[in-house]
Amino acid sequence: MAIQKQEFIERMKRLQASVRLSELEAFLVTAQDSIFYLTGVTYSPLERPFFILVRPDTGVVLLAPTLDRDHLASAPNVDEVRAYWDYPSPPGLGWSDGLLELVAGIRLLGVEPSLTQEIAQVISAWQPQAVPLIERLRLVKSADEVAMLRQAASYADLGMQKIIQAAYYGVSEIEIFSQGRAVQIQIIKETEFDPLNTSVLTAAWPARLGTQPHGVPSIADRLKDGPHIGLSFLRANGYAAECERTFFVTSPSQNMSEMFTLMLEARNRAFALIRPGVPCAEIDRAANGFLRQEGLGDYLLHRTGHGFGLGNHEGPWVAEGSPDVLEENMLISVEPGLYIPGLGGFRHSDTVLVTSDGYESLTRYPTEIEALTLLARRSMTRLRGALVRKAVGVA
Template structure:
């Protein structure tokens, strides 16, 4: 991975130069992992990668992490501070003062904690999504790693649906998580606890109308639309697979809504190609659903980016400035929701190709396959 990290850091340096910046302070764990492959949990101690248009990065670290930092393959220099909190002269601000100067143009990440932002106010930092922008377009290695996560995402959803029965608790899906983790370890050889996670869940009707409500293990499957979600990060990279399914023969109305949801997905898919506005994809899908009379049943955008994070840019939303490019990875997941009744949403992990798109998740989606009786 050293060549991969060298290439990413070179792109960051070029970005700094093109924007006339003297330095960037990189603080988020995912950004550090993206640039160096280093995994850590900072807790309360501040940690910085200081990048400049020329030269190797300087890593400002608490002393307790210094020996770990030395293992980073990307060439770098280490500056230590004692601890947090620390006496005057021994703080992280003192360490930063040895590598930065007031009056330089310095960029910081949007995710920088407010406490640190206030502490470095004298440097007049500018908030810029530098790493977030670099992460939008995936390398061949990143695509391979998302493809790997996508295979396990599909397997996780199959486990959810295999455990689903009318009258049963949704807990059956949660119970399969150790089995899925073991399968990943068997096939991949590792399940890195710092950069991996598994969430297998089901929203039983009527809670499927609340897609961001955490399902309770006591929730019980009943008639109506249920939504199952397999949401994984496997050794650094993410994928998601989501399906609406029934545990009874759906009514004519339920089947019609299901078909409308699929039609909305297909409108989005038909637009996917390099150069298309992410705003326009969402706008066209939403225009269709509003014209069908479902304006009051919409809760969210059509999709979002997927990579190291399960939710990252590009944002497939009305108001987004993002333009799709080859090798971006996104979700397509328009949804329809009725409070107290249930919701309808499929989601797949999708790669933008040179002439369109390719689904990285591969799970049945028609109503016959999604009727489990």
């Protein structure tokens, strides 16, 4: 499974049409994901910048370091590949010299909003316009992209399955982290594996970090009382997905069960609105607005969701203030969360496809509290966990 050559050709044509509609003479592409999106060529820039100059009606030119020139020449939709020496380079041979030559004579130049300050300073005399042309192209996915995202979501589900199977009272964080290796092996075995565009994270946020959803667990953390948030967060061969579940390794208290139920209801209210033509801000108001009506506004820390594609976080943004409106073949997360000091965090997240008349959740791991309350002793799992801890020196 992979994106076909013709799709990359069509993507470049669509970008050229966008440049024309924006009344620009040229558009400079610099972001790694943007170049991958347009060409399908896997590369790692490290410190060396890469550039594609796209004009509406003439050939596409790519500028790359010399050691990457031949590799980038495999792009199916680039007419000319130029090279600079290295980073840094002697005067006259560096990327800035090549870039100035590339944009010479252009009066109306567009650039990506993510353009680095280092590059912006070199072309400041052009007064370039930052325009999210590629971000707009990436919002709605093609059939092949949906297939790639569906595949990524299946591995996100697998990661969550591994997390839940590894969990027991007192399990260490390193045991949960180690489950990601099994998922990566499956990706290698079953797909056209792209090592530079694949990453897998399996983790569990312990109750002590329940109010810090972007905190970092210690590998020695142990999961005991309270709600824990399992995260299966990955990118498989360039396309991203996630599955998150709140789970328990002891019987949840009545208060925990009530917060879990309210979180599920907020999700249900979001799901009920997902279909083409619905503003993303309306979905956020339905989910987080419900939690605020229940008197829980002080325990909200974030929007209801975000988009997926090449990135784990990209548009459309399911948030109040977002101008995005859902269209068929967009991908979003649904993840309203509650973060209550002294109690913990409550959040599920799914990777969701917008269909012609509604939605399809591409991640399908069980969501109900009964399936996510893990009380079995799991003697063999504990033994395997002890071996993992011993191997990495965690007591």
